[in-house]
Amino acid sequence: MNNETIYNIIGIGIGPFNLGLAALSDPIPELKTLFLDQRDGFDWHPGLMIDHVTLQTPFLCDCVSMADPTSPLSLLNYLKETGRLYKFFIRESFFIPRKEYNRYCQWVIQQLPQCRFSTQVVDITYEDGLYLVTTIHTKTKETTVFKTERLILGTGTQPNIPSFIPKDDARIMHTSHYLYRKEELLTEGKKIAIIGSGQSAAEVFYDLLQNRNETTELGWYSRPDRFFPMEYSKLTLELTSPDYVEYFYNRTETAKKAILSKQQSQFKGINYDLINDIYDFIYDLNIDNADPRLRIIPNSQLNRVEINDPYLMNLEFTQLEQEVPYEQEADYLILGTGYRYHEPSFLQNIQSRIKRDSSGLFDVNRNYSIDHNGGEIYVLHAEVHTHSYISTDLGMAAYRNSYIINDILGREHYKIEKKIAFQDFDVEQYAELPTVKI
Numbered sequence: 001m002n003n004e005t006i007y008n009i010i011g012i013g014i015g016p017f018n019l020g021l022a023a024l025s026d027p028i029p030e031l032k033t034l035f036l037d038q039r040d041g042f043d044w045h046p047g048l049m050i051d052h053v054t055l056q057t058p059f060l061c062d063c064v065s066m067a068d069p070t071s072p073l074s075l076l077n078y079l080k081e082t083g084r085l086y087k088f089f090i091r092e093s094f095f096i097p098r099k100e101y102n103r104y105c106q107w108v109i110q111q112l113p114q115c116r117f118s119t120q121v122v123d124i125t126y127e128d129g130l131y132l133v134t135t136i137h138t139k140t141k142e143t144t145v146f147k148t149e150r151l152i153l154g155t156g157t158q159p160n161i162p163s164f165i166p167k168d169d170a171r172i173m174h175t176s177h178y179l180y181r182k183e184e185l186l187t188e189g190k191k192i193a194i195i196g197s198g199q200s201a202a203e204v205f206y207d208l209l210q211n212r213n214e215t216t217e218l219g220w221y222s223r224p225d226r227f228f229p230m231e232y233s234k235l236t237l238e239l240t241s242p243d244y245v246e247y248f249y250n251r252t253e254t255a256k257k258a259i260l261s262k263q264q265s266q267f268k269g270i271n272y273d274l275i276n277d278i279y280d281f282i283y284d285l286n287i288d289n290a291d292p293r294l295r296i297i298p299n300s301q302l303n304r305v306e307i308n309d310p311y312l313m314n315l316e317f318t319q320l321e322q323e324v325p326y327e328q329e330a331d332y333l334i335l336g337t338g339y340r341y342h343e344p345s346f347l348q349n350i351q352s353r354i355k356r357d358s359s360g361l362f363d364v365n366r367n368y369s370i371d372h373n374g375g376e377i378y379v380l381h382a383e384v385h386t387h388s389y390i391s392t393d394l395g396m397a398a399y400r401n402s403y404i405i406n407d408i409l410g411r412e413h414y415k416i417e418k419k420i421a422f423q424d425f426d427v428e429q430y431a432e433l434p435t436v437k438i
């Protein structure tokens, strides 16, 4: 079936980033938009929706507030509409539960009929100045072709599983599937190994620690030399700013790679309070010097997993500083090995329209477009290598969406802050002046 409407924008994927774009473009009459997602409805990282976990970013990272604090689609308005604003006020925390953020996003979607689910994009071609987006309805299997002037790719990232991990062994899982398997993990007498030094690995470890039965044995292994916290000091948080995107974008490809490799603790790592909660919980278990029945080993690289079905798996590690190999047994292996961007296969027939850098990655323009004309195909969350780790941050999503919307409209519809940091990242302005001693 052909849909004859010509859209100005089709957004593919309705995660938080494209949802923000849908919300911010909604009040602009000249933009005819459509947003498509293959899932049956919005459900934010359901396999990790552990009780009591909160967002790592302040609630103002909702779909709209940082672009338009007066929008009726703000989190504060959601709380008002659902009778929770006073409770939120009394709770006095910027960091809302992830469950509440999920409900909020679902509430936003209810008000945006341009968001369609159960619709998978399978192919895109380009004809006569328009992109033809072929979709399959995941339930009816009906095929529809939509026409649009521009695409916004918001297909997110996928669980990263190292290539040496055996495939199709049900005892090995990524943290993104944790809650689907939790009950099984907590059956009597299981040995569970968790790999990873990030927030997801820590959340899973802590949840198992609190819920395990007396016979569960837990092991937590991480490659870095310590379980380090995500950095939240305020001058470092200034790296999550429009100024920093501008600064980072203008560095060379080589310089960008070097900068990103130094920024582990800013964007990776574990919430500081969670590290302390884990420690305090173990401290309690250890009262009277009782054995807390767990192993926590940093500096450990997992090299190989030996499957001895139906027996325990053998995990082969190296302690990197000691250069000592060692082995651990496990019934279950949980991989907190992060997420990676994979280019969607539906781009195959429009590859010639896409710019590439020397590594073959998207050569993303400053305005977040990746096409040769610089304003037809935009990316959300696929530009860490060009725009810095900020690309993954909910707090900067409204900035990026404002930038894209303004670019498409050719005017500043949403006011964009240029200089918010107290520090200067770029010293070019001083290089032109005579040296002043401070």
Ligand SMILES: Cc1cc2nc3c(=O)[nH]c(=O)nc-3n(C[C@H](O)[C@H](O)[C@H](O)COP(=O)(O)OP(=O)(O)OC[C@H]3O[C@@H](n4cnc5c(N)ncnc54)[C@H](O)[C@@H]3O)c2cc1C
Binding pocket: 012, 013, 014, 015, 016, 017, 018, 036, 037, 038, 039, 045, 048, 054, 055, 056, 057, 119, 120, 121, 122, 154, 155, 156, 157, 200, 344, 346, 380, 381, 392, 393, 394, 395
């Ligand atoms: C557990 C967890 C907690 C996080 N917490 C925070 C936080 O507190 N603060 C923060 O700043 N960041 C956080 N992040 C990082 C980031 O904000 C999230 O990963 C966020 O979900 C990214 O949004 P997205 O829109 O890029 O993609 P996603 O949420 O992954 O959504 C992508 C969507 O694209 C759809 N899709 C893919 N292919 C197709 C196709 N062919 N056709 C149609 N639809 C398609 C998928 O179905 C999916 O719904 C967290 C990440 C995780 C994993």
